[in-house]
Each structure stands twice: as structure tokens, then as C-alpha cells.
Amino acid sequence: MAVPAQKFDLAAEILTALPAPAGEAGWASAARGAAAKRFAAMGAPHRRDEYWKYTDPARLLASQAPVAARISTDETPTFAESEQLRLVFVDGVFDPERSDALALEGCEIQPLAEALRTDIHWARDIFGVLEARSQDAVHRPLAALNTAHATEGFAIRVTGRVKKPVSFIYERRSDAADAFLHHVIRLEAGADLTVIEAGPAASRLSSVMEIDIADGAGFHHVRTQGRDHERLAYTAMFSRLGEKSTFKSFTLTANGRLTRNEQIVEFAGAEAVAHVAGACLGDGDFHHDDTVFITHGAPDCESRQVYKKVLRNGAVGVFQGKILVHSIAQRTDGYQISQGLLLDEDSQFLTKPELEIYADDVKCSHGATCGAVDEEALFYLTSRGVPRGEATDLLVLAFVDEAVAEIEDEELAADVRDQLAGWVARHRT
Amino acid sequence: MLKIENLHVQLEEEDKTILKGVDLEVKRGQVHAIMGPNGSGKSTLSYVLAGREGYEVTQGTATLDGADLLGIEPEERAALGLFLAFQYPVEIPGVGNMTFLRTALNAQRKARGEEEINAADFLRVVREKAKSLDIDAEMLKRPINVGFSGGEKKRNEILQMAVLEPKMCILDETDSGLDVDAMKLVADGVNALRAKDRAFLVITHYQRLLDHIRPDVVHIMADGRIVQTGGPELALEVERNGYADILKAVA
Ligand SMILES: Nc1ncnc2c1ncn2[C@@H]1O[C@H](COP(=O)(O)OP(=O)(O)OP(=O)(O)O)[C@@H](O)[C@H]1O
Numbered sequence: 001m002a003v004p005a006q007k008f009d010l011a012a013e014i015l016t017a018l019p020a021p022a023g024e025a026g027w028a029s030a031a032r033g034a035a036a037k038r039f040a041a042m043g044a045p046h047r048r049d050e051y052w053k054y055t056d057p058a059r060l061l062a063s064q065a066p067v068a069a070r071i072s073t074d075e076t077p078t079f080a081e082s083e084q085l086r087l088v089f090v091d092g093v094f095d096p097e098r099s100d101a102l103a104l105e106g107c108e109i110q111p112l113a114e115a116l117r118t119d120i121h122w123a124r125d126i127f128g129v130l131e132a133r134s135q136d137a138v139h140r141p142l143a144a145l146n147t148a149h150a151t152e153g154f155a156i157r158v159t160g161r162v163k164k165p166v167s168f169i170y171e172r173r174s175d176a177a178d179a180f181l182h183h184v185i186r187l188e189a190g191a192d193l194t195v196i197e198a199g200p201a202a203s204r205l206s207s208v209m210e211i212d213i214a215d216g217a218g219f220h221h222v223r224t225q226g227r228d229h230e231r232l233a234y235t236a237m238f239s240r241l242g243e244k245s246t247f248k249s250f251t252l253t254a255n256g257r258l259t260r261n262e263q264i265v266e267f268a269g270a271e272a273v274a275h276v277a278g279a280c281l282g283d284g285d286f287h288h289d290d291t292v293f294i295t296h297g298a299p300d301c302e303s304r305q306v307y308k309k310v311l312r313n314g315a316v317g318v319f320q321g322k323i324l325v326h327s328i329a330q331r332t333d334g335y336q337i338s339q340g341l342l343l344d345e346d347s348q349f350l351t352k353p354e355l356e357i358y359a360d361d362v363k364c365s366h367g368a369t370c371g372a373v374d375e376e377a378l379f380y381l382t383s384r385g386v387p388r389g390e391a392t393d394l395l396v397l398a399f400v401d402e403a404v405a406e407i408e409d410e411e412l413a414a415d416v417r418d419q420l421a422g423w424v425a426r427h428r429t
Numbered sequence: 430m431l432k433i434e435n436l437h438v439q440l441e442e443e444d445k446t447i448l449k450g451v452d453l454e455v456k457r458g459q460v461h462a463i464m465g466p467n468g469s470g471k472s473t474l475s476y477v478l479a480g481r482e483g484y485e486v487t488q489g490t491a492t493l494d495g496a497d498l499l500g501i502e503p504e505e506r507a508a509l510g511l512f513l514a515f516q517y518p519v520e521i522p523g524v525g526n527m528t529f530l531r532t533a534l535n536a537q538r539k540a541r542g543e544e545e546i547n548a549a550d551f552l553r554v555v556r557e558k559a560k561s562l563d564i565d566a567e568m569l570k571r572p573i574n575v576g577f578s579g580g581e582k583k584r585n586e587i588l589q590m591a592v593l594e595p596k597m598c599i600l601d602e603t604d605s606g607l608d609v610d611a612m613k614l615v616a617d618g619v620n621a622l623r624a625k626d627r628a629f630l631v632i633t634h635y636q637r638l639l640d641h642i643r644p645d646v647v648h649i650m651a652d653g654r655i656v657q658t659g660g661p662e663l664a665l666e667v668e669r670n671g672y673a674d675i676l677k678a679v680a
Pocket residue numbers: 440447465466467468469470471472473474483516
């Protein structure tokens with residue numbers, strides 16, 4: 001068949017167009033080189049790959065970033081009201097002028113490019129390492145490509161319980177631009193950090209975040225991906241959890257022509273907890289894919305996946321969620337729910353839950369549902385005077401709330417709920 | 430106030446006629462009761478009046494103060510002042526009781542061209558009415574009817590009615606599933622709302638409720654029709670002898 005050759009040709013072509021940056025430390029160049037090799041060996045992803053069956057990666061691989069109109073609104077950007085360390089990117093390039101000073105108690109923050117020019121041993125143990133580890137189970141060529149090429153992003157080492165969130169604010173100025181972001185985060189034992197991400201970053205985004213969480217540490221992540229309609233995004237978060245550590249991540253996606261958000265979680269120590277959640281809202285030309293892979297490699301860990309998708313006018317939602325439980329991971333508690341709410345008959349929700357379990361004493365449950373708005377509930381609400389449109393809104397917001405409730409910080413959760421309510425009101429029938 | 434004439438209703442999904450010519454008029458200030466055997470069409474009548482989907486009106490009319498009810502949306506009927514307390518109140522996870530009730534009240538006010546109620550006034554009104562119905566304020570923070578006992582759901586229906594102040598109240602078996610004290614609270618709640626420009630249609634199987642809410646008129650429904658109409662004594666007769674004699678007499 002013609003497909004395989006084409007995958008490798010395309011990978012080679014892309015690598016030529018996106019060379020590794022020069023002037024980096026030896027270890028960094030080596031990591032780049034290894035990643036490029038991985039990408040070349042795996043080939044560019046293709047629709048016929050099992051892992052891309054429901055989402056066509058072609059537009060992520062096209063030689064030019066697409067033109068994507070920027071939404072201009074006067075509303076305050078998400079999370080702007082919360083106390084935070086603001087780090088602003090414009091079209092995927094850090095803008096120090098508009099950002100806060102890189103100083104935060106309990107935390108060392110450095111631009112990635114700077115970190116890769118020096119001999120920082122902690123970053124060396126993570127950059128491209130967590131991404132590479134994950135490639136054994138499933139090929140993630142776009143993440144390898146990101147490691148090979150991305151220069152923007154931050155290296156953050158957390159040593160204490162950081163009081164305010166680090167906030168990445170992704171603005172756009174250009175109608176058509178590619179952005180490659182790569183963040184590397186290390187939480188030392190007992191440390192705690194919240195990272196916020198807000199905005200679309202570019203008309204086409206590739207983003208990787210590698211998070212290494214030592215024993216007893218906690219990492220919280222809340223993200224909104226902006227409201228631009230035509231943008232494309234591929235994101236992957238790789239997390240490794242030590243004993244009794246916590247990882248929590250929530251993403252809100254409203255609009256966007258194509259989004260693939262991957263979560264790759266590895267339990268390396270016992271009694272750790274990982275919750276990944278997402279809510280997405282799509283109207284029309286919208287394709288949204290959440291792909292999750294959770295490896296239980298240690299006993300007594302808890303994982304929880306909560307994904308909700310509201311779809312209308314031909315929007316497509318995809319969920320691929322896998323829990324792999326190794327034989328050592330006794331007493332694993334794994335929960336997964338993925339639900340699609342279709343507001344009309346043109347929309348689609350495709351879901352593929354996978355369980356692979358080698359331990360005998362585990363508690364794993366998963367549920368996937370897909371349906372329309374509950375007519376009984378709708379009648380109850382309208383019979384009390386709530387107009388049908390508003391009643392539907394209430395039910396839509398109720399539907400996604402199980403995912404939003406995964407956000408621990410009440411202030412951030414309230415902000416996400418406002419965003420959701422705004423979208424729903426703007427897209428009322 | 431509520432006028433139903435020769436109402437025929439069948440199911441949309443299957444060829445089954447449920448209401449076969451209902452005639453009923455409830456005047457301003459009155460309380461009417463409807464009794465009748467299981468499956469005779471009492472709930473169907475209430476649903477058709479409130480605008481639930483799935484029914485087809487093949488003949489007849491229903492008006493509220495002269496305005497046609499059957500051709501308009503459920504929310505428009507509510508704004509005209511119609512209220513149905515459900516036989517089986519629906520649980521709606523994720524939608525808070527208070528949010529819902531305030532949205533409903535303000536939507537009705539808006540539809541009638543009245544000013545919206547502010548959050549503080551709303552809270553005060555609800556607290557006060559909840560207290561008189563012995564509803565815990567904490568309960569109202571929960572999603573609609575979720576985790577409520579059967580009796581709590583029914584009391585919540587009456588609370589909503591008290592807050593929305595409709596002019597035509599239909600109560601479908603609000604008494605079933607209530608303990609003796611709760612029944613008294615619900616009846617007191619209804620009686621407190623009795624007014625000369627408000628009317629009630631109370632569907633019930635039991636005389637007990639009618640001891641507390643004295644009806645002006647009692648109807649017996651059987652097989653999709655009102656087969657007998659009388660005063661409060663009709664309910665007593667049903668309580669004593671069941672429906673057999675009444676149905677025999679009209680057959
Ligand atoms: N959606 C439906 N599909 C099928 N049958 C229905 C439907 N709705 C009502 N019916 C039938 O219509 C008849 C009348 O039902 P309805 O619920 O109105 O009776 P009811 O008088 O309220 O009875 P009860 O006293 O038991 O509450 C019953 O035979 C019922 O099975």
C-alpha cells in the first residue's frame with residue numbers, strides 16, 4: 001500500500017522544514033536528535049493509523065498554518081481576575097514586556113530556550129524523556145516532532161507550595177501562524193503548583209507539557225483554549241506521578257475547527273491520584289478529540305476521567321480513553337466517563353473506551369453515553385415558565401458540570417462556568 | 430377562568446384515544462376536585478393543559494380567561510398563569526432549585542412585561558415560603574428534586590407554586606406519598622393561596638385531602654370523560670362505596 005511510504009516521506013519533509021535549533025547544550029541537542037529520529041521512524045500520523053481513526057491529522061501536517069480569524073471581544077480574558085503570575089505569549093512567542101517578572105516564591109522559572117542552553121540536570125531528566133517513555137505503548141509522532149523543534153515555553157522547578165498560579169496567556173496577532181510550545185515542569189517532593197492556560201495561541205498550535213511530580217507533590221492545571229473558530233490545535237500532556245502525589249487537569253474547549261488533546265498519565269509510585277477532565281462545546285465546523293492513556297504502574301492509585309461534549313450543527317466529538325493496569329498495580333481504582341450531548345441529529349460523538357488489566361484486584365468502571373436533551377426535564381422546566389431555549393441552556397450546563405466540578409479552585413471553576421454560560425447563550429437556537 | 434369543551438385527545442405515537450370529550454369549567458375563586466379510577470385520564474388531562482408533547486388534540490378547546498391554551502408553548506401557558514404540580518416531579522441533576530425557580534419567575538415576569546425580581550428579594554420570598562412548608566433551606570441548594578424523598582418532592586411543587594403565584598393551579602395527586610403532617614402542610618399551603626382571582630383543580634384519590642382543602646365542586650372522571658359532577662358529598666360517597674355505584678349509574 002502507498003500509505004506507509006507516504007508517512008515517512010512526509011515526516012522527512014517536515015523535519016527538513018523544521019530544523020532543530022542551534023547553540024543548545026549537548027544534552028539538549030541529543031534529546032532533539034533522538035526525538036527527530038523517533039518522528040522519522042514512526043512517520044507522520046495518518047488517518048489509517050488506529051490511533052487517528054476518528055480524527056484526520058492531515059490539517060495538522062499541512063505545510064502552511066491555516067488562516068483563522070481572531071475573535072475580538074471586549075470581555076475580560078478567562079481567569080484574568082484571579083491572582084496569578086502572568087506570562088504572555090503572542091502567536092506562541094513569549095513576550096517579556098507584557099509579562100510579570102520571572103520570580104515566584106517556591107518556584108524557579110526559566111524560558112525553555114534558556115534552560116536548554118545550560119546544564120540543568122532536572123530539566124535533562126524530563127525534557128523529551130516523558131514523551132519518549134510514552135512512545136512504547138502508542139506512537140505519538142506529533143509529540144516527538146514537538147520535542148525536536150519547539151523552543152518556546154518554560155522550564156519550571158517547584159520546590160515549595162506556590163501560593164499563586166502560573167498563568168500562560170496565549171494571544172494571537174497574526175491570522176496565520178504556527179506555534180510550537182513545550183513546557184517542562186518538575187515538582188519536588190511535597191511541592192504544589194497550579195498552572196493556568198488561556199487562549200488559542202496561534203492559528204495552528206502544537207503544545208507539549210511534560211510534568212514530573214515527585215512524592216507527595218500536587219499539580220493542578222486548568223485550561224481554556226480560546227474561542228477562535230478556525231484554529232487547529234494538537235496538545236499533549238505527559239505526567240509522571242510519584243508516591244502519594246496528585247495530578248489534576250481540566251480543559252474547556254469552545255470552538256476550533258480541529259482540536260486533539262492528549263493526556264498521558266503514568267503512575268510510578270503508590271497511592272497517587274490523577275483526575276483528567278474536559279468539557280467541549282462545538283457548533284458547526286468543529287472536531288474535538290480527547291485521547292487519554294493512563295498507565296497504572298504502581299499499586300493503590302486512583303485515576304478518574306470525566307469528559308463531556310456538547311455538539312450541534314454537524315460538530316464531531318471523539319473520545320479515546322485507555323486504562324492500562326500492570327500486574328503490580330493491585331487495588332487500582334479507575335473510573336472513566338465520556339458523554340456526548342447531541343443538540344441535533346447532524347452531530348456525532350464517537351467514543352472508544354479501552355481497559356487492559358493485568359492485576360486481579362482492581363476496581364475499574366467506565367461509562368459512555370450519547371443522547372439528546374431529556375424531554376421530560378425540558379417539559380418540567382418549560383411548564384414552570386422557563387422558555388425552551390433557556391431551559392435547554394440550563395440542561396446543557398448541568399450536563400457539563402460534572403467535568404467542571406473536577407476543578408478544585410472555586411474561583412477558577414466559577415470563571416469556567418461563566419465561559420460556558422456565555423457560549424451557550426450565544427449559541428441558543 | 431379555565432374552560433374545557435369537548436376535549437378529545439389521542440396519543441401521537443399510537444392510535445389510542447385517552448380523552449373522549451371532556452367538558453369542565455372552573456370559575457374564578459373556585460376549587461374543583463377530580464377523582465376517578467386509575468387510568469381514567471386525569472393526568473393526561475393535566476399534561477395536555479400544561480402542554481406536554483406526545484398528545485394530539487383531535488377535537489375540542491381549552492381556554493384560560495378566554496385565551497386559547499392548546500396552540501401555545503408550555504412556557505407561554507405558564508406566563509398566562511397556569512401551573513401544574515406534577516404527579517411525579519422530575520429530578521434534574523445539575524440544575525439548582527434556586528437558579529431554576531428564579532429563572533422561571535423572572536421569565537414569567539418578563540413575558541408579562543413586569544420587572545424582574547432582584548436576588549435579595551427573591552431569596553427572602555423563597556425562604557419565607559419554604560419555612561411555612563417546613564422545607565429546609567439547605568435542601569433548596571441541591572439540584573431540582575435530586576435526593577428528595579417522595580414527600581419532599583411534593584412539598585417542593587407547592588413551594589414553586591407559592592413563589593410563582595399562578596392564577597390557575599392544577600395539582601395532580603399532590604397528596605399521594607405524603608404523611609399526615611405533610612398533607613396538612615401542603616393543604617395549608619394551598620389554602621393560603623386561595624383567593625378570589627385564583628382557581629384550583631385538584632386531582633386526588635382520597636377524601637382526606639379534601640377535608641383540608643374544601644372543594645366547591647367534585648367531578649368523577651372515567652374512561653376519558655367527566656361522568657358525574659356534584660358537591661363535596663360526592664367525594665364522601667367515593668370514599669365510602671368506591672366507584673362501582675357511580676359508574677353503574679352512568680353506564
Ligand atoms: N404516553 C403514553 N403511552 C401509552 N399509554 C399512555 C400514555 N399516556 C397515558 N397512557 C394511558 O392513558 C390512560 C390514562 O392515563 P393517565 O395517566 O391519564 O391516568 P390517571 O387517571 O392519571 O391514572 P392514575 O390515577 O393511576 O394516576 C392509561 O391507560 C395510560 O396507560
